Amino acid sequence: MGREAQSARLSQVLDGLERGRGAVVEIAGEPGSGKTQLACWLAEQAGRRGLPVIWARAPRAGEGPFRVFRDAAGRTGLAEGSDPADPAAWYELIRQRAAGGVLLVDEMHRADPSSLELALRLIRSLSSSAPSPSPFVLVLAHRPRQSPPALLEALDLGVRTAGIVRVEAGPLDVAAVAALLDRWRRPLAVGAYGAGAPDAATAPAYALPSRTGASAAVLHTASKGLPGYLRLLVAAGFDAGLWPDRAGGDEDRLLREAAPLLAELGALSGPARA
The missing domain is CATH 3.40.50.300 (P-loop containing nucleotide triphosphate hydrolases)
Incomplete structure (x- = not known):
């Protein structure tokens, strides 16, 4: 996209x-x-x-x-x-x-x-x-x-x-973010990228909670157009009313989606992590 x-x-x-x-x-x-x-x-x-x-x-x-x-x-x-x-x-x-x-x-x-x-x-x-x-x-x-x-x-x-x-791989524009959000509502076929492909390549099918009313433009701004950030916000059930203090109300799903990022942060030294 x-x-x-x-x-x-x-x-x-x-x-x-x-x-x-x-x-x-x-x-x-x-x-x-x-x-x-x-x-x-x-x-x-x-x-x-x-x-x-x-x-x-x-x-x-x-x-x-x-x-x-x-x-x-x-x-x-x-x-x-x-x-x-x-x-x-x-x-x-x-x-x-x-x-x-x-x-x-x-x-x-x-x-x-x-x-x-x-x-x-x-x-x-x-x-x-x-x-x-x-x-x-x-x-x-x-x-x-x-x-x-x-x-x-x-x-x-x-x-x-x-x-x-x-x-x-620079930031996506608003139209691409909108298309990507629509794509994530439809599950990706297992094995689409062949054996050995990284697990992170397959995005789950996240449905944006209707209560947020978050538009693609709002999510584009919050994610800076970066697909990885966008996935974290969507996983959290992004709520523009909570942003930027919190991403959304689904902390459990946010943490599951952020596992690779958390592992990377955990490997840093204390001062670097801070």
């Missing part, structure tokens, strides 16, 4: 892959801006074209190298620990696994050092002008304000040289 320009650009990337051309796609945006939803939309379109899709996600915590890519590696060789610290072996394994398809990496700003180095190597390889014998599309979704400088530098360089496609 409201991402027509971004969707068109992502479709062009898939067109290129079908013609044998790989690419690096950066999906950038603030928390709650809908980066994961754009990645899920790309995964759905790739699946419809018969292109394989592999998901990877940077965990909030964990031990060992290459944590971001362990699920993407599958149950082969390195994934089972035969040589868990060899960068060259991981590079070749990921390239082989992703060949001809789409590798989606979510929350790249949380990458561990070894995963970051692997991502940078993949970026350099895919964004070069030399043709690849096994092309694929690497999608990196991240929050620029939280991403390591090395990643930002590599992505900015690639965008300037036209080697990387940058898709920005």
